[in-house]
Amino acid sequence: MKVLEINHCNKKFGENEVLKDISLSVEEGQVVSIIGPSGSGKSTLLRCATLLETMDGGDLIYLGKPAAKADESGKSVYASQQELRAIKQNFGLVFQNFNLFPHYTVLKNIMEAPVLIGGRKKDEVEQEARALLAKMGLSDKADAYPYQLSGGQQQRVSIARALAMKPKILFFDEPTSALDPELTGEILKVIQDLAAEHMTMVIVTHEMAFARDVSNHIIFMDGGVIVEEGESEQVINHPTQERTKAFLGRFHR
């Protein structure tokens, strides 16, 4: 089953065409990595998929339900606010710089959305939140505030916060880029564990070896288009396109 489907996505900022006719689909349980040089539109693509930006053209479909559908001229027409809020329950996003709520404890950061928006029972959510924290190795941090945590710990909390909504698909935008090099490992490990549990994920990353190891499918973007995509081993180790080769050549493998 297709969890996410994007067809012919176009996005402009003023005169700058940032995404040009991007199409992709993500199957349940699939891990997709998106790689590419700075400014190639990776973040913009994730932001369109998570409804933080509006696409100018194309479809955006979650589990068969359209969040946006192209009209006859190709222009994206979005669903109502109410429908979009329901669709948002299907996905989570982990930001590069965490974006935890600084005035909430770790536990409240994780619990508020499932209770407030998911309408679920507080004690049931609390049990799950504590279980998630235990899984992230942060059991003793439930009552801490974000500023009291290291970057790696904050990122693990933000992953727990996203998982608490029980998303069908989880997006990551360079989840380790804001971290000190010695802290990236702990986050990559968490994502690897999620992949082993068959969590459906789309990951924008600059960690090529990680992308190859964790994902089934890799998309290489440049200049707002998908230049090359395929099975991860194939794209990283035997790229066919010149631009892909040039890009990967900059990472000494």
Place this chain on the structure above:
Amino acid sequence: MDLTTIFTQLFGGFQYTFLLFVLTLVFSMPLGLLVAFGRMSKWSPFSFALSEAEKSLLRSGSSLPKAQSVGVVLRRFVGLFRPIQLVMKVIISLLRGTPLMLQLLVVCYGPYYVAGISLSGEWRFIALVLGFAINYAAYFAEIYRSGIESIPVGQYEAASVLGYSKSQTFIRIIFPQMVKRVLPPVTNEVITLVKDTSLAFVLSYMELFTTAKQIAAAQTSIVPLFAAGAFYFVFNAIVAFVMERIEKMLSYYR
């Protein structure tokens, strides 16, 4: 007249000062938030009409580039027309750019001069509270606005992805963080307000300062003025202490 009598009489005036102070804060703080919302309003009634105009230009057979360039020009001038924001900007700059004393006189005597309405005894006090509340709301609005605008956009984005509505995002995520950030400038305003209450003398409201002036004139003595100064000083010390406590209460996070 001995010192105790002076203090007793001044205390009578101080009660009115205190009443004016509290009522001003009670009305101006929430009003300031409304004004801040108005000031940040991006409502632009013609931007919808604009894209329609572009479409009809296209339909009427004019070329795409021409329709677009007309659209771009129109957008630059008409699309930036945000009536609520504009009105609030003008009101705020008038309130901050003219003396409070003058505003108090206008509010109090305006209805009589403009419409010939004769003014009851209570009106003086109502006008005073109204004048103070509106003037301070303008200052609070600008403080709130800068506080709200200083919250990183990532907070809105995180809330949006989790499914928070706009009002949930403001009430639960933005507002509490704003309060913490605006506390120091708000403290400054509150302390200024304590001293500004003395401007009520222009409407002969018998608050602390007016009382002190009367006693000083009647007794030909400077002592009542010093005593009034002591009242203001102690009151402000208490205000500063209370605000510091509130800041401490909110220092559990950064």
